[in-house]
Amino acid sequence: MILNDVWKSFGQRQVVQAIDLHLQRGKTYALIGPSGCGKTTLLKLMIGLTWPDRGTISLDGMTLNRENVRQWRMRFGYVIQQGGLFPHLTAWKNVTLMAEVLKRPPDKIRQRVAELAQLADMNEETLTRYPIQLSGGQRQRVSLMRALMLDPEFLLFDEPLSALDPMIRAELRQQLKHMFATLHKTVVWVTHDLYEARYFADEIILIHGGRVEQRGSPEELIRNPATPFAQEFVSAQLSLVEKA
Secondary structure, eight states: EEEEEEEEEEEEEEEEEEEEEOOOOEEEEEOSTTTTTSHHHHHHHHHHOOOEEEEEEEETTTOOOOHHHHHTTTTEEETTTTTTTTTTTHHHHHHHHHHHHHTTOHHHHHHHHHHHHHHHHHHHHHHOOOOOGGGGHHHHHHHHHHHHHHHOOOEEEETTTTSSOOOHHHHHHHHHHHHHHHOOEEOOOOEHHHHHHHHHEEEEEEETOOOOOOOOHHHHHOOOSSSHHHHHHHHHHHHHHHHH
């Protein structure tokens, strides 16, 4: 995926500015930065949930526009905070909704759900429940199954673990890292947590004021922050880990 000179504002507020990114297939990227820096907006731009004021986003020669946005989104799985599940549908229906809309064969749907349930450590009885009957960790597993149902090329995560308690978060981190290594998808993970970014990512992209402040491996960012803001951000994150 290539983002070329992408800008986005809301009213008078410039949220994303002059973003140039080339994301390679099969790698895991972490978009990291403080609250309000533009990382969630950048994720929404990638999937066509909001539109750039200027610049282009392209993939395999296709440039995202309003005419091809539905075709574009089929190539992405998207997981948000607290899962974003439809409360009136069972977990099973949440997972299979798009496959049913697309009229995939029922036996293929059942087979795919079984595969994903095993991957996400879920069981069929749990999938008969409604989201309100599930724990936070179970809701996130269902959300992940839904994102993977159509076997997308790209997985986008918007701070999916931030609302979970520490033990569940640690368990899901391990499972997700194993999944990423197994599935060989291109992953973009939004977080404000340097530890989490370091745990998952091949490359960290530090965002500040809607711009790319620094990008590189986790160790490069930690050992050689390139700007005063990067130094301040890394120091603050490391101090939190030390206090913990």
